Ligand SMILES: CC(=O)N[C@H]1[C@@H](OP(=O)(O)OP(=O)(O)OC[C@H]2O[C@@H](n3ccc(=O)[nH]c3=O)[C@H](O)[C@@H]2O)O[C@H](CO)[C@@H](O)[C@@H]1O
């Protein structure tokens with residue numbers, strides 16, 4: 160079993176370049192199925208989830224060619240309507256093939272998707288959107304979605320689900336007529352997907368808002384598209400710098416996406432300078448939690464974009480353990496994402512887990528290395544790496560597959576900053 164062994168307590172220094180956004184790469188790879196012409200994607204993060212998406216394309220009959228670092232040419236041939244059960248079990252994002260498959264084949268059979276351990280992840284909104292476009296959904300061992308033809312309509316999503324919005328966009332891009340998609344999610348990755356589809360000849364307007372107008376096209380063509388920077392990596396590296404008292408330059412950080420993230424870090428007394436497209440996170444940081452008006456304990460809580468991203472809540476928990484004061488982190492979306500804080504508590508963090516969604520953090524805490532950390536999901540795993548690098552002594556993290564499905568080459572990139580982290584196979 161692959162594990163990370165980390166010796167903490169040392170500051171890091173240097174430059175780290177942000178990779179492409181996982182959550183943009185996954186739908187953009189699926190969107191390559193909307194055309195039989197070649198699609199070339201740049202700045203693709205070379206992570207486990209992306210490789211599985213490529214395997215699905217190959218399993219359907221298409222081909223993927225690596226043309227350089229982070230550059231992939233996809234030629235989609237779709238020879239079947241059923242997605243591979245074995246591959247779908249590996250990643251939840253496989254559900255993103257449903258929209259383009261339905262658009263191209265009028266039918267798709269989706270075995271239940273796998274994924275990480277952060278609680279129930281409903282798919283209802285995906286099927287609500289497909290039904291809105293005229294498809295029928297039948298559920299037994301698999302999800303079976305079928306239509307004679309997709310027809311655009313006025314659809315109101317029951318929640319602003321990210322991947323359901325993406326599936327709806329991809330299906331509507333080739334439906335007959337116009338779709339108005341309301342209560343749509345609007346994260347930078349959804350904007351990337353819309354821009355890519357427009358570059359393929361699509362006609363989507365309202366990009367970046369929660370009402371999208373999608374004019375369906377009979378045919379889309381090939382394109383070349385560059386995936387945006389991963390703001391989850393940016394947030395993780397800011398927390399890493401602050402918690403380990405390090406000076407880091409975070410390159411290609413796309414600061415325009417960070418307004419809410421900056422407000423949340425400011426509550427912890429953590430700040431940086433923007434220099435062009437880079438962030439300079441310096442030392443010393445204030446690291447003092449700012450009370451709300453009247454001296455009330457502040458909260459960081461997640462919400463659909465432009466709210467604070469759910470995927471950064473675990474990262475904020477670990478950053479807060481190193482700050483002076485008390486804060487509530489309220490993760491409203493996932494039922495189990497906060498359970499990992501027991502690992503931080505075992506390292507000495509002052510955290511009360513009030514219920515599955517709310518953790519009160521009082522700091523600063525001196526963390527000590529822990530031998531048996533296991534990563535339940537990608538962000539908890541990164542939070543544990545940050546905690547281990549901030550702690551004195553040695554820590555061991557297992558189940559690192561969960562980390563590597565979201566962060567490219569993370570061990571080598573941290574080593575380049577001077578981190579004492581190594582991989583062991585046991
Ligand atoms: C591949 C990919 O892109 N994955 C991301 C995507 O997952 P995914 O698209 O699966 O997540 P959803 O947006 O569907 O929802 C995530 C959770 O939030 C809840 N919810 C959602 C919207 C809402 O308005 N209210 C609400 O409570 C859902 O019920 C669900 O439990 O978006 C999530 C939310 O940003 C991120 O954590 C995932 O990293």
Ligand SMILES: C=C(OP(=O)(O)O)C(=O)O
Pocket residue numbers: 251252274275277470537538565
């Ligand atoms: C929950 C996440 O991703 P996914 O939707 O791919 O499981 C994440 O990136 O934190």
